[in-house]
Amino acid sequence: MKNKGVSAVIATILLLVITIAMAGLAYVYISGIFTRATATITLVDSYCANGEIHVFIENQGQTKINQTTVKIITVDASCTNPLTLSQDLEPGKVVELVASGCDSGRQHTFRIITPAGGVPVSVYCT
Numbered sequence: 673m674k675n676k677g678v679s680a681v682i683a684t685i686l687l688l689v690i691t692i693a694m695a696g697l698a699y700v701y702i703s704g705i706f707t708r709a710t711a712t713i714t715l716v717d718s719y720c721a722n723g724e725i726h727v728f729i730e731n732q733g734q735t736k737i738n739q740t741t742v743k744i745i746t747v748d749a750s751c752t753n754p755l756t757l758s759q760d761l762e763p764g765k766v767v768e769l770v771a772s773g774c775d776s777g778r779q780h781t782f783r784i785i786t787p788a789g790g791v792p793v794s795v796y797c798t
Contacts, residue, residue, distance in 0.1 A: 712733045712786075713730065713732065713733075714730050714791065715729055715784075715793060716728040719795065720796065723772065723775075724771065724774065725771040725772075726770055727755060727768070728769075729767055729791065730765065730767075735763060736760050736761065736762055736763060737788075739759060742757050742784065742785070743784075744756065744784050745782065745783045745784075745785065746782055747782060747783055749782060750780070751772065753771060754771050754782075755769045756769065756771075777798070779796050781794045
C-alpha cells in the first residue's frame with residue numbers, strides 16, 4: 673500500500689492562503705490600534721459662571737472624531753440643559769461644551785467618552 677499525501681502544489685497554495693489570512697488579520701488589528709491612538713481628546717479647561725458650565729476639550733489626535741461617536745455621561749450633576757457636543761472634533765482644534773441651568777454650591781461631574789477613551793470633568797459652581 674502506498675502512502676498518499678497532499679501534493680506539493682496544493683500544499684503551496686494552502687501555505688499561501690494561510691499566510692495571506694494571517695497578514696490580513698494583523699493589518700486589521702494594528703490599524704484598529706493606531707486609529708484609537710490617533711483619536712485622543714484632552715481636557716483643556718472648565719469653569720462655571722452664572723449657572724453655566726463651560727468645558728473646553730481638544731482633539732490631540734490626527735483623525736477627526738465624529739460627534740456621533742462621542743458620549744457625554746452625567747455622573748453627578750444637576751443641570752437643566754446638560755453638556756452636548758454640536759460639531760465634529762477636528763484634529764488639533766479646541767471645542768467648547770456648555771451646560772446651563774446648573775445648581776450653584778455643588779460639584780458637577782461628567783465623563784466624556786470617545787472611541788479612544790474617556791475624560792473625566794468635574795466643576796464646582798459657586
